[in-house]
Amino acid sequence: MKRIMLLSLLLLLATAVHGQEKDAAFIRKIYDEALAKGESYEMLRYLTKNIGGRLSGSPQAAAAVEWSRQQMMTYGFDTVYLQPVMVPHWERGEVEKGRIVNSKKYGSMPIEVTALGNSVGTGPKGTLGRLIEVKDFQQLAELGEKTIKGKIVFFNRPMDPRLLDTFSAYSGASNQRGSGPTEAAKYGAIGVIVRSLSSYKDGVVHTGSTNYGLNVPKIPAVAISTADADFLSDLLHDDPELQFYFETHSQMHEDVLSYNVVGEIKGTQFPDEIIVVGGHLDSWDLSEGAHDDGAGCVQSIEVLRLFKALNYRPKRTIRAVMFMNEENGLRGGRKYAELAAENNEKHIAALESDRGGFLPVGFGITGTESQQNKLLGWASLFEPYGLFQFKRGGGGADISPLRTQDVPTIGYLPDSQRYFKYHHTPIDNFEAVNQRELELGAASMAALIYLIDQYGL
Incomplete structure (x- = not known):
């Protein structure tokens, strides 16, 4: 009996080691693709330079909706669609x-x-x-x-x-x-x-x-x-x-129609289980909105593009969401959660990038103790890429309404020391974003989404 138990334990350990080696190898592929052939930086260039500041209700916000829809369709995501949402229309005046x-x-x-x-x-x-x-x-x-x-x-x-x-x-x-x-x-x-x-x-x-x-x-x-x-x-x-x-x-006008933009890759085994990754498409009107939150949007799209480029077919449905109206209303995040409840959707995790396109340092999670422990247990897989901050507590404004549906929310954590130099300012422009740091962030987000897809939370 002892011999059988020992053999079973050794088999279990060998399986775990093999699984970790497999995960480490695929995560390496994610980083290789993002750093050698990444497209997040060029996406950000177009969004910031061709469209610019995207305050909710503005023509630029409408242009950003159409750009992100077209971008995700070009990448061949399985489904791309718009979620209508009424948003505030405030104008600064000249x-x-x-x-x-x-x-x-x-x-x-x-x-x-x-x-x-x-x-x-x-x-x-x-x-x-x-x-x-x-x-x-x-x-x-x-x-x-x-x-x-x-x-x-x-x-x-x-x-x-x-x-x-x-x-x-x-x-x-x-x-x-x-x-x-x-x-x-x-x-x-x-x-x-x-x-x-x-x-x-x-x-x-x-x-x-x-x-x-x-x-x-x-x-x-x-x-x-x-x-x-x-x-x-x-x-x-x-x-x-x-x-x-x-x-x-400045003055406030009547609400206007806008949209969340959603693109997804359908899961092969558990298509009804949804993993969300997103950022907010709107920005303040003073600048190009590069760090806040153009970076989070292009990183989220890049997550799905990386999976497509690597021919990875996820077990669960991976959904990229460009939320509208985080800055002065949070209407997009609330509408998304409202529709998720109405449609009886089962979200198993939500990840948001809304802290700028700076160097990645880790992730924070709000959820049950077991969910938190699972994410913290993956920390060693990220150490080769310089991510060491895995902590309890995290998420983002746009995904926070999902917490009422018991969805664990995860915040992507870049280095925060420079963020409040640019936050909500006229200098939050494309030139303020480092290409390497942006691409490392997208790869880190994709690696975490991969682990959640493989093992759940």
Whole structure:
């Protein structure tokens, strides 16, 4: 009996070793194809240079939908189709001006501003008022209506530079942009200025979405660069009566029809089990939207293209999704999850790339303990390619609605140290993306999708 048990154990170990060798060999093929013959970089070039910024509801967003549909059809994916979704249509307007008007030291001095997404504009008369600087909502509440009414609130809380995880630093500062205008309006503020959410001190302005609350006046809101925020703060310290003027012409129109774009390779054994990989097709209007999130879109398409190029027929259905409207509404992600529930689709995993096209370092997963352990158990297969961060907790905004259907969500993790230099800025252009890093990311995503396809979660 002991001899039989020992032989069985040895057979099991040999099978496991053989399986790992097989997986390692195929993953090597994935990386070889992506690095020697990859097409993600040229896809990104077309998307950014020929189409450009793709804010939801814009003609450029519509062009991006058709481009991605045609691209996936050209690659011969088994099915390519559109999912209709109504999205917000916000326009920035052509004029954005800002200036200090009564500085004791500088007199009238221009300051670059950019409207926050979804914000109302000032109109041609602009907004002029004394500045009140605050760091957070608690300080705002302590000052109250007596101090705030009729003033412009200046939110000046920086991202915490001590945090190595820049996304944690971003989360710690982002509510002043997302909810700051509504919170300030509760106390009678006439406008809001927000410090750009950036890991760097420079003169680059960062836009981003704000969300107005119900039964609260909608007041105009703009962002200024981190360098100008520090400059303005110093001026206020010496001159508390300092006033600021800004003019914007942004406005929200009626919702318009747009689409998620879906391409898939059907599974050969379990076609009803779906693995999603995706990014968001929309971007802010200020730039070409290369890192956010053109990179994630082309990497997701590249995952399926790599499988086609390697003649890999997956066991399960692999689906690439270009989500629409992540930036100022998340309508595409919600619609996708809604349709998945209506159609009784069985998703076994969802992977999102929305942290830029930088050097891959790992993956994070939100799911059950056994699902998390399974992903962490594959870490050694990625070590030869420099991926060492496999952690519990992860996903992405567009795939997060799938969690209500008990779908494990996985976030692709590139090096985050440079991301918030480009995030939501005019410099998030094609030239900011490194070809090698983009291709390594696509290969890493394809390797993980391959393992999930082979063994499930």
